[in-house]
Amino acid sequence: MKRKIVKKRAAEKPSKTLIGTTANKPAKAAKVAKIVGAGTDPKRVAAILAKLDQAYPEATCELKHENPFQLLISTILSAQCTDVRVNQVTQTLYKKYAGPEAFAYAHPSELEQEIRPTGFFRNKTKSIMGASKGILEKFNGQVPRTMEEILTLPGVARKTGNVVLGTAYGIPSGVVVDTHVIRLSRRLDLTKHEEPKKIELDLMRVIPKNRWIKFSHQLIWHGRRVCIARKPRCIDCNLESICYSKDKTIDS
Ligand code: SF4
Numbered sequence: 001m002k003r004k005i006v007k008k009r010a011a012e013k014p015s016k017t018l019i020g021t022t023a024n025k026p027a028k029a030a031k032v033a034k035i036v037g038a039g040t041d042p043k044r045v046a047a048i049l050a051k052l053d054q055a056y057p058e059a060t061c062e063l064k065h066e067n068p069f070q071l072l073i074s075t076i077l078s079a080q081c082t083d084v085r086v087n088q089v090t091q092t093l094y095k096k097y098a099g100p101e102a103f104a105y106a107h108p109s110e111l112e113q114e115i116r117p118t119g120f121f122r123n124k125t126k127s128i129m130g131a132s133k134g135i136l137e138k139f140n141g142q143v144p145r146t147m148e149e150i151l152t153l154p155g156v157a158r159k160t161g162n163v164v165l166g167t168a169y170g171i172p173s174g175v176v177v178d179t180h181v182i183r184l185s186r187r188l189d190l191t192k193h194e195e196p197k198k199i200e201l202d203l204m205r206v207i208p209k210n211r212w213i214k215f216s217h218q219l220i221w222h223g224r225r226v227c228i229a230r231k232p233r234c235i236d237c238n239l240e241s242i243c244y245s246k247d248k249t250i251d252s
Helices: 026-036 042-055 068-077 083-096 100-104 108-118 121-138 158-169 179-187 196-206 209-225
Strands: none
Touching (some): 042 209, 068 121, 100 121, 108 121
16 A cells, blocks of 8 residues: 655755856755745755766667767657657668758658658658758758757757757757656656746756756656656655655655
8 A cells, every 4th residue: 555655855965066056056046946946956956966867877868860960850750759669760761861851852752651650750751851951951951059040940849959959969958858857857846837848947947057968868768767657666766765756656
């Protein structure tokens, strides 16, 4: 039988990751905590980051790619689809379509069938061909390096922009907010919002900028491996002592 969860706040030392952010700015930290929530105390955020580092030191994007353009296409394909399925499809897709030109002038019905296993294949075909044309016509064949520019490409929203800019170029443009990040950032009291844009703003306030890229990957890894949607594996979770989620499956 599930016992009552006892909430306790663990006293953790602040890590160096917060130096330069709210960790050494109590007034700012108080303001952020007031806006975002009490769970965003810098010491607690530092503890979360340290534990994520401990659990997932090598976390990175699981979409296979050899260049920024391939990552962009894979990210478009990953909407409502697993990375494993996308990687299966792109294994042959990238052999046939070598770059933006090949995708831009593809035969739409042919491309639709090739990406069909990823779902929403008609819309994805339009996005892929439109984005490829945009890259050729406006950006000289190169995936742009700013959020402002990348958002001009069809089918590209902030989530895709953050994945590509962060993983392919190492540019911390924001925090990737996918289904795992939405669920985990709420379970970990890093936001109270449900809308991806508002969640991202909250996370950009409480997570140090130099951690945005890695934090996104680590949270996604944790969401896939431990803090799963239907029944989180709290017994295997190293964040358990500082997690106060009502979804927890064990006492603390
Ligand atoms: S303790 Fe459970 S709910 Fe909290 S982060 Fe870990 S797996 Fe998720």
